[in-house]
Amino acid sequence: DTAVSQTPKYLVTQMGNDKSIKCEQNLGHDTMYWYKQDSKKFLKIMFSYNNKELIINETVPNRFSPKSPDKAHLNLHINSLELGDSAVYFCASSQGLSTLHEQYFGPGTRLTVT
């Protein structure tokens, strides 16, 4: 049983398109996150949600819109894709907001924008 799953694993698309990445966790966690790992290997937080409420929004362009239909899901929709959006996107979840709660990461989605 995969604790945190993401679909798709790979995504290749053209500039200007709109795409979504889905994330699901079966751990019963309250908090979910999206991270971006760019070509320089920086792993940066983009968003966090707690009980479907947005907690962290790290100056991400508004072309990126997270959607949390329920506590177990946090999807990432990206409008008007740009070359610079090419990266690996990781979803994660934790029991709660405290850093003391370990974050569990999904396997990542490699997005390539051509």
Next chain:
Amino acid sequence: DQQVKQNSPSLSVQEGRISILNCDYTNSMFDYFLWYKKYPAEGPTFLISISSIKDKNEDGRFTVFLNKSAKHLSLHIVPSQPGDSAVYFCAASAEGGATNKLIFGTGTLLAVQP
């Protein structure tokens, strides 16, 4: 502004020897530090953490040391095993972990030679 730095992109050690991975930080507000381990095509997994009120935390073969005055932490793995070969990320958080916002370093690729 890179608040968490891992200046060694890679490290190679012999099986059975000690691996020492280093991490420096600039933000004096950081009060909780973590190490994550990542295998290829997988998401990071939590390894060990330390609070700023401690200077050492040990878990089996893994020990993390914190030097607050130098704003430096290190992860010691002894003895190193081939299965330890992975990318190791250092991460830090502030505000007592209230928002669970982790700032990651760029990682160090550890290769343990049999």
